Amino acid sequence: MSAFPQHFLWGAATAAYQVEGAYNEDGKGPSIWDVFSHQPGTTYQGTNGDIAVDHYHRVKEDVKLMAEMGLQSYRFSISWPRLLPEGRGTINEAGVKFYSDLIDDLLAHGIEPMITLYHWDLPQALQDEGGWEARSTAEAFEEYARLCYSRFGSRVQKWATFNETIVFIGHGYITGSHPPSVRNPARAIQACHHVFIAHAMAVKAFCGMQINGEIGFVNVLQPHSPLTQSAEDMAASELADAIHTHWFYDPVLKGCYPAELLAQSQALWGVPRFAPGDDDLLRNNRCDFIGLNYYRRETVSSQPPAEKVSGEQGVEGLFYFVRNPQSVYTEWGWEIWPQGLTDGIMMIKARYGDIPMYITENGLGAVDPIIDGEVVDDPRIDFLRVHIDALETAIEQGADVRGYYPWSFIDLLSWLNGYKKQYGFVYVDHQQNLARKRKKSFFWYKDVIASRGEQR
Numbered sequence: 001m002s003a004f005p006q007h008f009l010w011g012a013a014t015a016a017y018q019v020e021g022a023y024n025e026d027g028k029g030p031s032i033w034d035v036f037s038h039q040p041g042t043t044y045q046g047t048n049g050d051i052a053v054d055h056y057h058r059v060k061e062d063v064k065l066m067a068e069m070g071l072q073s074y075r076f077s078i079s080w081p082r083l084l085p086e087g088r089g090t091i092n093e094a095g096v097k098f099y100s101d102l103i104d105d106l107l108a109h110g111i112e113p114m115i116t117l118y119h120w121d122l123p124q125a126l127q128d129e130g131g132w133e134a135r136s137t138a139e140a141f142e143e144y145a146r147l148c149y150s151r152f153g154s155r156v157q158k159w160a161t162f163n164e165t166i167v168f169i170g171h172g173y174i175t176g177s178h179p180p181s182v183r184n185p186a187r188a189i190q191a192c193h194h195v196f197i198a199h200a201m202a203v204k205a206f207c208g209m210q211i212n213g214e215i216g217f218v219n220v221l222q223p224h225s226p227l228t229q230s231a232e233d234m235a236a237s238e239l240a241d242a243i244h245t246h247w248f249y250d251p252v253l254k255g256c257y258p259a260e261l262l263a264q265s266q267a268l269w270g271v272p273r274f275a276p277g278d279d280d281l282l283r284n285n286r287c288d289f290i291g292l293n294y295y296r297r298e299t300v301s302s303q304p305p306a307e308k309v310s311g312e313q314g315v316e317g318l319f320y321f322v323r324n325p326q327s328v329y330t331e332w333g334w335e336i337w338p339q340g341l342t343d344g345i346m347m348i349k350a351r352y353g354d355i356p357m358y359i360t361e362n363g364l365g366a367v368d369p370i371i372d373g374e375v376v377d378d379p380r381i382d383f384l385r386v387h388i389d390a391l392e393t394a395i396e397q398g399a400d401v402r403g404y405y406p407w408s409f410i411d412l413l414s415w416l417n418g419y420k421k422q423y424g425f426v427y428v429d430h431q432q433n434l435a436r437k438r439k440k441s442f443f444w445y446k447d448v449i450a451s452r453g454e455q456r
């Protein structure tokens with residue numbers, strides 16, 4: 001018998017900008033990604049989500065495929081500017097209808113929806129007013145969240161406010177590789193604070209409106225291991241935990257920032273600046289659950305790497321992410337380390353107690369082999385299998401994990417890697433009018449679901 005509980009949900013995930021397309025149809029307003037990706041040189045070979053994989057027009061076909069695979073839950077995000085083209089105010093009823101129909105269709109097929117309210121596609125109109133650096137964006141987010149609760153709340157029980165704040169704030173305001181392409185840590189910290197405030201406001205509204213469901217936050221789960229057991233590397237790894245993990249989990253799970261780091265940041269940069277009432281707002285509006293996106297761990301050194309590798313680099317002068325010479329990496333330089341999923345889950349349990357968890361993303365980005373017209377994605381099957389093993393170990397060790405959502409249901413747009421980096425159970429043929437094709441992993445995951453994790 002596997003350790004997965006009876007009510008455990010076997011799901012899969014996507015995000016609006018990466019699958020929908022129809023970027024300017026039926027009254028949708030522009031998002032920051034629409035504007036950013038249209039600027040030359042910002043994305044891989046100029047790829048963008050204008051059409052993406054045309055999920056907006058093929059949604060019925062896609063839900064049928066989900067049902068055929070036996071999916072029990074589908075995690076997707078709502079495009080804020082599709083509902084509120086200006087970010088607040090006038091409602092685009094055609095946008096509401098798209099998601100309303102999707103939810104009805106999922107439920108009709110016995111698939112439980114899990115909604116992410118913000119998967120990075122901020123309305124450009126709000127960016128023009130300062131984006132996440134402006135507190136008014138948090139207020140607009142509450143208005144948007146209330147709209148979603150009132151239109152979908154009687155049918156949807158699982159809600160996440162934000163996806164991976166470290167990524168959209170880190171890339172948006174520190175490395176500059178995502179919109180709004182700022183490179184300024186102090187501005188990043190203040191923008192990030194407004195995201196936590198927006199989250200707390202949305203949780204408060206959720207409770208106030210008595211929505212029958214649970215609301216959480218989705219974070220990157222990225223455990224850190226010191227390169228060596230030297231005191232310097234161990235200290236660097238602890239610092240990476242504090243800055244890259246605790247800073248993003250504590251405010252939504254404990255209701256406050258890690259005290260020491262907060263004091264240092266405020267002394268150094270004067271941020272985050274708190275408005276009156278922020279302390280209480282954070283403390284009183286914590287998550288019902290935490291969503292964990294696990295792809296890899298990082299190996300941490302106190303010294304910069306001899307040669308630069310792609311991916312995250314750490315924080316100059318404090319800690320550096322380096323290659324572990326003993327380990328295996330994907331084509332995109334991400335370490336394959338299933339044990340990190342067990343370790344990460346147990347680390348969250350140790351720090352935050354018995355919080356319910358969902359694995360909201362986990363997957364292998366690869367160029368899939370095609371043999372005699374079939375997509376034979378054995379490396380993906382191997383990757384998911386060992387990660388499901390690792391997840392089962394965490395459950396056996398007492399973690400309350402309630403669902404698993406591999407990234408992704410279907411091949412989709414990778415933010416900075418175009419359509420080359422594939423993750424899906426369903427292949428999309430870009431030469432053949434975006435035709436869908438079941439991959440080998442589709443049939444494999446179907447059996448995993450049908451056997452509730454026994455057969456894998």
Ligand code: BGP
Pocket residue numbers: 015018163164167293361365407413414415416417421
């Ligand atoms: C996560 C995002 C997803 C997805 C995934 C894979 O950070 O939440 O939206 O993109 O990473 O990333 P990539 O496409 O860069 O390989």
